[in-house]
Amino acid sequence: MNFLEANGDSLVFLIEPRGKALLEKLCQQFPALEVTHFDLCRTMDEDELPDGRELADQSLTEEQNEVRERMAKFFTEEGRFETMENFLLMRMTTAEVDLRLQVLNDVRIGCWVRAGSPSEGAEDRLRSNPKTAPLLATMQLCGLFQGALLDGLHRRKNPSSSEDEGFDLEDLQN
């Protein structure tokens, strides 16, 4: 998948049909991380913590369900994909790119956790183990798509220079 062009808030990526199928398959694995995976703090006592952790987790679960539904619709929406010779043009807003980055990162981190949270440089060991090899492959694929999406956001903002003044928060929050 490669960034092609940006038109205002819309980004266009060039993707092969099998790339689209792969991206869809990866997104279907969301959510891969438990909502309780991350602790709110490391050093504070239980009674010092803000109230409502359970409520926050519940709200995150509901949000994940909504994201999953939106992900499923994304691949079948009219006008989302346009055939161009052997490729597809995939159109996304900056907010949709951001959401997809979140989804792919969730899957990537989820695989890393399932592989035993290995330290850096453990690729060879993971690749040679039949249980962890598919997890490593999924992580790498997510990373490739994430790289292409980040490249698209960067090049939209800086079509001809490497100078970057930051993203428009409004674009991503709308």
Next chain:
Amino acid sequence: MDDAATPQVLPKPDKDTRTREQEELDPGYVVICWDDPVNLMDYVTHVFQVVFGWTKKKAERHMMQVHKQGKSILVRETMEMAEHYVHQLHRYSLHATMERDGS
């Protein structure tokens, strides 16, 4: 009897409640992002830009601090805002926590 003429005595808030309210307004909490060997550097920079509205330069400086020193203090905030930021960072699957400043 006329209620309006009767002086009303409100119950005093108990000490725990007052302490909690004061803590919630005190910018004595820090949001820390911890290093992990799995998140992409460009992705972490992107998340800092989106969540805090930082320039790429500032976001990269904190990202590099996480990468090289194992952690970076991102902001000092009230309890409520620190919690908000930590939840935002968790939404992007970054390992972040809130701690008391100086702990």
